[in-house]
Amino acid sequence: MEAECVVADDAEELFDASETFKKSALLSSREQYAALYKNSVDDPDGFWSHTASQFFWKSKWEESKAHTENLDVRKGEIRVEWFKGGCTNICYNAVDRHVEAGRGDDVALLWEGNDPGFDMKLTYKELLDRVCQLSNYLLAVGIKKGDTVAIYMPMLLELPIAMLACARIGAVHSVVFAGFSAESLAQRILDCKPKVLLTTSGVKRGPKLIKLKEIVDDALNRCVQEGGHSVDYCLTYDNKLAIKREDTPWKEKRDVWWQDVVPNYPTDCPVEWVDAEDPLFLLYTSGSTGKPKGVLHTTGGYMVYTATTFKHAFDYHDGDVYWCTADCGWITGHSYVTYGPLLNKATVLIFEGVPNYPDAGRCWEIVDKYHVTIFYTAPTAIRALMRSGDEPVKRHSRKSLRVLGSVGEPINPSAWRWYFEVVGDSRCPIADTWWQTETGGFMITPLPGCWPLKPGSATLPFFGVQPAVVDENGKELDGECTGFLCMKASWPGIFRSLYGDHARYETTYFAPFKGFYFSGDGCRRDKDGYYWLTGRVDDVINVSGHRIGTAEVESALVAHPLAAEAAVVGIDHEVKGQGIYAFVTLNEGVEYTADLKSSLISTVRCQIGAFAAPDAIHWAPGLPKTRSGKIMRRILRKIASKQLDDLGDISTLADPGVVAQLIEFTEK
Ligand code: PRX
Numbered sequence: 001m002e003a004e005c006v007v008a009d010d011a012e013e014l015f016d017a018s019e020t021f022k023k024s025a026l027l028s029s030r031e032q033y034a035a036l037y038k039n040s041v042d043d044p045d046g047f048w049s050h051t052a053s054q055f056f057w058k059s060k061w062e063e064s065k066a067h068t069e070n071l072d073v074r075k076g077e078i079r080v081e082w083f084k085g086g087c088t089n090i091c092y093n094a095v096d097r098h099v100e101a102g103r104g105d106d107v108a109l110l111w112e113g114n115d116p117g118f119d120m121k122l123t124y125k126e127l128l129d130r131v132c133q134l135s136n137y138l139l140a141v142g143i144k145k146g147d148t149v150a151i152y153m154p155m156l157l158e159l160p161i162a163m164l165a166c167a168r169i170g171a172v173h174s175v176v177f178a179g180f181s182a183e184s185l186a187q188r189i190l191d192c193k194p195k196v197l198l199t200t201s202g203v204k205r206g207p208k209l210i211k212l213k214e215i216v217d218d219a220l221n222r223c224v225q226e227g228g229h230s231v232d233y234c235l236t237y238d239n240k241l242a243i244k245r246e247d248t249p250w251k252e253k254r255d256v257w258w259q260d261v262v263p264n265y266p267t268d269c270p271v272e273w274v275d276a277e278d279p280l281f282l283l284y285t286s287g288s289t290g291k292p293k294g295v296l297h298t299t300g301g302y303m304v305y306t307a308t309t310f311k312h313a314f315d316y317h318d319g320d321v322y323w324c325t326a327d328c329g330w331i332t333g334h335s336y337v338t339y340g341p342l343l344n345k346a347t348v349l350i351f352e353g354v355p356n357y358p359d360a361g362r363c364w365e366i367v368d369k370y371h372v373t374i375f376y377t378a379p380t381a382i383r384a385l386m387r388s389g390d391e392p393v394k395r396h397s398r399k400s401l402r403v404l405g406s407v408g409e410p411i412n413p414s415a416w417r418w419y420f421e422v423v424g425d426s427r428c429p430i431a432d433t434w435w436q437t438e439t440g441g442f443m444i445t446p447l448p449g450c451w452p453l454k455p456g457s458a459t460l461p462f463f464g465v466q467p468a469v470v471d472e473n474g475k476e477l478d479g480e481c482t483g484f485l486c487m488k489a490s491w492p493g494i495f496r497s498l499y500g501d502h503a504r505y506e507t508t509y510f511a512p513f514k515g516f517y518f519s520g521d522g523c524r525r526d527k528d529g530y531y532w533l534t535g536r537v538d539d540v541i542n543v544s545g546h547r548i549g550t551a552e553v554e555s556a557l558v559a560h561p562l563a564a565e566a567a568v569v570g571i572d573h574e575v576k577g578q579g580i581y582a583f584v585t586l587n588e589g590v591e592y593t594a595d596l597k598s599s600l601i602s603t604v605r606c607q608i609g610a611f612a613a614p615d616a617i618h619w620a621p622g623l624p625k626t627r628s629g630k631i632m633r634r635i636l637r638k639i640a641s642k643q644l645d646d647l648g649d650i651s652t653l654a655d656p657g658v659v660a661q662l663i664e665f666t667e668k
Contacts, residue, residue, distance in 0.1 A: 013413075014452040015420065017429045021402075025315050025449030033450045033460075040463035041489070047464065048492055052083060052304045055093045055343075058273040061086035067301075069490040072515045078506045082301030082492040083276035090280060090303045091168035092271045094342035095131060098124045107347045110321070111157050112366055114204045114353035118241060122157060124345070127164075129267035130157075134165035136265035141233050143196060145170030145272050148282065150194040150231075152176045152185055152216060154203035155352045158237050158258070159328045160338040162198045167280060167299075170272035174282040174294070177329025178203065178210075180609045182218035184292075188284050189219065190227040191294055192499060197234045198258075202243035206357035213248045220254075230254075235262075276300025282499050283331055285437040286549035287508060288539040294499030295331075295437050302335075302440050303343065305493030309442040309462055310340030313431045314374045314403050315449060321400070323349040323366070324376040330546070331437040332407055335493075336376060340441070355381050360388035364396035364423075375423075376405030376431075380544040382415045382423075383575045390422050398425065403448050405431040408545025409577045410533050416455035434458035434533050436519060437547070438509070440493025443467075444531045457530045464491045469525050474513035477525075484537060485523040486516035539633070541570035541578050548580065548612050550633075556607035557582060557614075560600050562590045567623050568614070569637045579615035581640040583623060583662070592619045616640075619665045622658040624650070635659060639666070 022028040027036075040047040045066035052066070061083040069080045098106070104125030111120040122130065143149060149166050151173055153159045159175075166173040174192045176185050178200070189197070197220070202211045213236055223229045237258040238245055245257070280299045284292040310316060322341050326332035341348045349370055355363050355377075363385065367375060385393070404424050406416070411432055420430055429448035435441060443465050444458040453459065461467050466488040468476045477483050487494075494517070498505040512518045522534040536542060539550045550568040557566035565585040573579035584600060586592060597617045605613050618640065624632045638647050639662055650656045 014454060015429075016452040017449045018427065021429065022449045024317070026312060026317075027447055028449045030451040033447060037461070037463055041466055044464055044489070048082065048304060051308055052086075052300070055088060055303065055307075056097055058087040058089075059085075061276065067490065067492070071490060071510060071517055073506055073510050074514055077502075078510045080490040080494055080496055081277050082490075083304070086276040086300055087273045088276060088300055088303065089168065089170075089271045089273055090299055090339060090343070091131060091164045093303060094339060095124060095128045095164060096271070098345045099128050103345060104128070106345065108342065109157055109160065110347060110349045110370055112349065112351045112353070112369070113241060114206070114357065115241070116358065116362075116365070120157065127161070130161050131164045131168060132267050132269035133262050133265040134161055135168045135269040137235070137262050138165060138171060138196065139169055139269070140265070141196060143169065143171050145274065146172065146279070148172045148174055148192045148194040150174045150176060150189055150192065150197045152178055152180075152197060152199045152212065153237065153328075154178045154200055154205070154210075154212070154239075155327055155350050156200065156203075156237060156239065157350060158198075158200075160342075160350065163281070163328065163334070163338050164342075168269060168271055170274045170278065172279045172281055174284075175329055175334070176284070177327055177609075178212055179327075179329070179611055181606050182215045182222060183607045184609060185215065185219035186222035186226065188292065188294075189223050189231070190229055191284070191292075192282055193229050195232045197231045198237075199234060200237040200239050201245070201248040202239055203352070204242045206354045209242055211243060211248075217249050217251065274299055277496070281334065283334060283437055285331075286540055286547045286552055288549055288551060290549065290551040290555040292549075292552070293501075293504065293508075295495045296497045296499050297440055297493075298496050301492030301494070303339065305441045305491060306335040306340035307343035309445070309493075310336060310346075311344055312447050313433055313442050313445045313462070314376070314405060315447070316344050316346060316374070318345070320346055320373045320402070321349065321370050322346045322374040322376075323351065323370070323372045324405075325351060325355060325363070325378070325381060326376075326407070331440075335441050355385060356388070359392065360385055361392035361395055364393050364398055367398055367401060368396045371400040373400050373402045374405070375401055375403075376407065378408040378545040379406055379411040379415055380408065380576050382406070382411070382419050386415060386418045387575070393422050398423065401428050403431060404428045405433060407433045407435070409542045410535060411456060413455035420455070429453060432456075432458045434531070438495045439491075440495065443487075443491075444533075454530055457526070457532045459530050461531075467531065468516055469523060470513050470516065474516070480525060480527050482524040482534075483522070484513065485519045485521045485531070485533070486513050487519070488516060490517075541568070541580060543570075543573075543578050543580060543611065544576045546611055548608075552608060553580060553582065553604055553612055553614065556604045556612070557584055557600055559607055560603045562587050562596065563600060564588075565620075565623060567620070567631045567633065567636055569633050569640050571615070571637070571640045573615065580612065581616045581618065582614040583618045583620040583636055585620045585623060618662070621661045621665065622655065624653050624658050624662070625655075626652055627654045629654075639663065642666075
């Protein structure tokens with residue numbers, strides 16, 4: 001692990017919200033925040049019990065004991081519980097509650113298709129009907145509380161509907177991003193063994209057609225062959241705009257067209273009341289080994305945390321139209337497309353397409369079309385749009401925008417400034433939200449209106465969040481410092497385990513620094529207490545805001561019949577933040593050719609998905625290893641970024657000569 005100090009080019013530049021903004025903001029001063037923050041850490045049970053009481057609970061937890069936790073491996077098993085004994089249902093709170101309060105005619109979901117001109121909307125009442133019909137279908141095919149349902153769908157309205165339908169009946173959803181390959185989907189299905197898979201015939205992403213059902217069939221075949229697991233049903237949404245039914249591969253009995261069965265079910269379905277600590281979903285994320293981790297979130301704490309963070313970080317007001325460009329296949333889509341906003345009764349825009357299709361003005365056209373007030377995206381999208389210049393932005397009014405958000409990776413100050421000045425007309429505060437799949441919701445984030453922003457800093461901790469910056473020995477550092485970012489105490493949204501592998505949960509997150517949750521990120525805290533995230537310090541690369549384990553890419557590369565060994569590192573990439581740079585050793589006697597490079601890249605696409613394709617392949621006659629056989633990535637990173645005169649100490653290598661060979665191969 002290496003912590004790095006990244007000093008922003010304009011660390012002291014401060015941006016404060018306007019007086020007009022502050023006047024209507026939910027919270028508008030650092031003092032107000034400080035008082036609430038103090039209360040949240042001095043009395044977490046009281047603070048979160050009070051916050052949780054705005055939701056409907058069939059029965060309550062004991063308020064003075066809202067949570068119990070042990071985050072210290074030296075004291076036994078790691079365990080976190082929030083609102084245990086409280087009974088609730090997140091679907092009820094996100095949908096029924098608003099309908100019962102007389103707001104059933106308010107728009108819940110707006111849908112904008114990949115191609116301009118295709119759109120739809122659902123009111124909260126209509127959403128409830130659709131959710132109930134799907135819940136009834138799931139019940140009818142035998143899904144019960146605690147069963148896992150896998151979902152592999154693009155950004156159709158049916159995706160959040162599917163998540164809510166599972167939650168309604170206490171089933172555990174496991175959404176797999178529909179950009180993952182058959183192999184990755186199969187790996188995830190084999191881990192969580194769902195009885196039912198919800199999917200779609202196909203989807204258009206930009207100009208490209210993706211035949212999802214073909215990928216699904218391939219994955220399901222692999223599951224049978226490799227793991228002896230078959231799903232009972234594969235409910236397939238017929239996406240007529242993308243592909244015809246007759247062009248969709250089909251397996252009778254197992255495969256069912258969504259539109260043929262689901263609408264026949266009743267539009268009411270009783271809610272399954274679950275314990276706050278009953279599982280809500282699994283979401284696989286990458287770690288430093290090849291095997292993805294099934295991050296397990298439970299119901300009550302996650303519900304309270306996502307709703308509260310959404311409300312404050314985006315200064316949510318009734319009537320806001322909210323658009324998050326993330327896909328529901330990632331945590332951002334779980335917490336801040338589906339649950340957080342709907343729990344607040346927001347109007348949520350779901351966009352099927354990509355930001356630059358058919359042109360670089362699409363996002364702003366959509367903002368104007370729906371009068372979007374809160375816009376949340378990733379630095380990689382901002383940088384990509386920035387490249388097309390200001391004109392595609394300026395040709396649209398964007399007057400409705402009030403708050404902007406950023407997530408997924410550190411935002412470089414120049415992209416921050418462009419986002420602020422050009423997209424937001426210097427009017428909209430930017431919530432640079434630092435968090436993770438594991439944290440469930442925002443951890444370090446501006447609360448717009450409360451304190452001045454510094455471009456590139458996620459600023460201060462959310463209520464109840466107690467960061468600690470530690471050195472390599474796990475000693476907590478004071479004041480201004482640089483080190484590893486940890487958390488000292490639990491918060492309601494923290495994940496409770498890794499599915500089927502609690503030991504890995506403990507060793508990955510709690511063993512490195514005893515007594516703390518370790519985020520895997522490095523950070524710096526400045527004199528004002530602001531946090532500056534400096535990226536991952538483990539073997540994880542952040543490509544376009546997507547977390548990819550180097551080990552995953554390496555094992556995909558060596559799956560190629562001609563590859564002997566591979567080592568992958570991240571390199572700076574102008575748009576994607578980080579790119580994937582792979583060193584590959586071929587089998588004895590195999591010729592190093594350009595065709596072979598393409599073939600290796602397509603192997604990774606097939607094994608993981610297009611988003612994980614290496615940006616560069618560097619032929620490696622040998623890899624720099626220590627005498628104990630550990631690959632020295634530090635050296636590989638330097639070679640990849642062409643810092644050849646700064647390789648550091650190479651004397652501890654088993655064969656230092658390897659380095660010269662690698663440098664020689666740079667040009668091949
Ligand atoms: O390195 C941090 C980076 O993304 C990682 C979490 O990735 P994932 O679990 O896929 O969740 C992405 C969406 C929350 C973190 O460990 N990261 C996320 N947001 C930021 C960030 N780095 C800096 N600033 C951010 N705002």
